[in-house]
Amino acid sequence: MIGGRFRNHLLYFFIGLLVGCFFTLLIAPYMKWTGSVSYSIGGDGFTLPPADGLFLEHLNERRHEAVQDGDGDDDDDENFVPFAVHKHEADESVLSKEIYDNVRVFCWIMTSRNNTRKKAIHVNATWAARCNKHVFMTSEQVHGLPTVDLNITEGRKYLWTKTKEAFKYIYNNELGNYEWFLKADDDTFVIVENLRFMLLAYSPDDPLYFGCKFKVFLLQGYMSGGAGYVLSREAVKRFVEDALTDSRKCKSAGTGAEDVELGKCLQNVGVMAGDSRDSQGRHRMLPFSPLSHLSFNHSMPKWFYSYMYYSYKQGAECCSDYMISFHYVTTAMMYTLDYLIYHVRPFGLLMDDFLERGGVKKMNGNKMLEYARQKSIQYSKPEPKPITVEEPEAVELKTMEKRLNNND
Numbered sequence: 001m002i003g004g005r006f007r008n009h010l011l012y013f014f015i016g017l018l019v020g021c022f023f024t025l026l027i028a029p030y031m032k033w034t035g036s037v038s039y040s041i042g043g044d045g046f047t048l049p050p051a052d053g054l055f056l057e058h059l060n061e062r063r064h065e066a067v068q069d070g071d072g073d074d075d076d077d078e079n080f081v082p083f084a085v086h087k088h089e090a091d092e093s094v095l096s097k098e099i100y101d102n103v104r105v106f107c108w109i110m111t112s113r114n115n116t117r118k119k120a121i122h123v124n125a126t127w128a129a130r131c132n133k134h135v136f137m138t139s140e141q142v143h144g145l146p147t148v149d150l151n152i153t154e155g156r157k158y159l160w161t162k163t164k165e166a167f168k169y170i171y172n173n174e175l176g177n178y179e180w181f182l183k184a185d186d187d188t189f190v191i192v193e194n195l196r197f198m199l200l201a202y203s204p205d206d207p208l209y210f211g212c213k214f215k216v217f218l219l220q221g222y223m224s225g226g227a228g229y230v231l232s233r234e235a236v237k238r239f240v241e242d243a244l245t246d247s248r249k250c251k252s253a254g255t256g257a258e259d260v261e262l263g264k265c266l267q268n269v270g271v272m273a274g275d276s277r278d279s280q281g282r283h284r285m286l287p288f289s290p291l292s293h294l295s296f297n298h299s300m301p302k303w304f305y306s307y308m309y310y311s312y313k314q315g316a317e318c319c320s321d322y323m324i325s326f327h328y329v330t331t332a333m334m335y336t337l338d339y340l341i342y343h344v345r346p347f348g349l350l351m352d353d354f355l356e357r358g359g360v361k362k363m364n365g366n367k368m369l370e371y372a373r374q375k376s377i378q379y380s381k382p383e384p385k386p387i388t389v390e391e392p393e394a395v396e397l398k399t400m401e402k403r404l405n406n407n408d
Contacts (some may be wrong), residue, residue, distance in 0.1 A: 006306035018252040103196040106178040111186040119186040126338040130192040161254035169241040179204035184228040189329040194322040200376035204232040207271040212285045213309035220273040222263025226327035227287045275381035281318040
């Protein structure tokens with residue numbers, strides 16, 4: 001009985017997803033881009049323009065010429081034409097606005113010169129706008145996008161250098177303005193509201209960071225770069241002030257795997273690697289696309305299961321009801337997810353029922369926020385316990401003592 005019901009739900013999900021993708025790709029070449037994308041956060045609706053013609057310029061270029069896929073990911077990002085986004089009524093949830101104002105998230109998206117027009121502009125037009133502020137970290141200023149020129153050589157082997165410079169920029173310019181700082185790639189999709197809901201359970205004044213935790217290389221694990229990771233304000237402070245200033249705690253050379261090197265640095269300055277799963281052990285941040293994780297017949301890479309810090313079940317049980325992020329999301333899927341999450345509304349379900357049952361609509365702002373915080377705590381894993389990491393000086397003294405004893 002349960003198995004049949006599960007199969008039916010999974011079947012309906014895939015039918016809806018495939019229909020959405022098919023519809024998107026079918027009508028895309030014939031739809032006229034309206035020049036803006038309408039969104040809402042809390043009770044305030046706002047419109048994202050295509051920023052001085054950048055978006056329209058991109059569409060015009062890609063309609064009339066074939067461009068080789070420079071990043072080698074073999075998808076159709078550079079040829080994709082997004083469907084027109086209909087104007088959406090403002091979200092009337094007072095609760096979402098309250099959380100937006102009190103759990104402020106600064107998002108920085110790692111991108112490159114080659115990807116700004118075929119990937120970054122689509123992130124900018126979808127989920128990134130739901131951050132309290134977002135910027136694209138690259139090697140040059142890009143007209144029409146909120147970019148920061150880090151003046152770093154492009155290429156995968158320089159990602160660690162770019163990551164260090166990005167957090168230095170955040171420390172010098174944004175640290176006091178936000179509580180949490182999310183790093184994502186230009187093919188990551190993030191449901192920012194669910195990220196805020198998870199973060200409600202924790203304090204930005206504690207040295208914490210969250211993501212999809214891998215267990216190799218480090219005692220406490222580290223967060224996969226592609227799924228995105230989020231650092232508390234205290235974590236960013238320790239990383240820049242304590243880790244980057246000491247080459248014994250943090251690699252000063254610019255090469256290396258960005259996510260592993262960051263994990264080493266944070267562990268060495270006492271930043272705890274949190275558990276982003278929900279209270280039922282279901283993952284909220286994952287390193288592959290939705291179809292990869294939800295489909296039973298999709299083969300994961302051999303390394304995946306040996307890297308995952310926590311147990312993982314492929315299929316519908318992989319993912320939390322309040323999923324936060326996926327990786328390797330194509331442009332077509334990015335717009336499809338954005339449409340299904342923010343425009344399709346099952347009547348009579350979701351937030352309105354949740355608010356009515358809890359009596360939240362009758363609460364003032366502070367009581368409402370505390371109510372949501374308690375829900376977040378119930379739904380989240382406890383804060384991790386600090387691990388013991390020896391200071392570099394202590395390690396050096398032990399090494400010297402061992403040498404002296406051997407000489408004796």
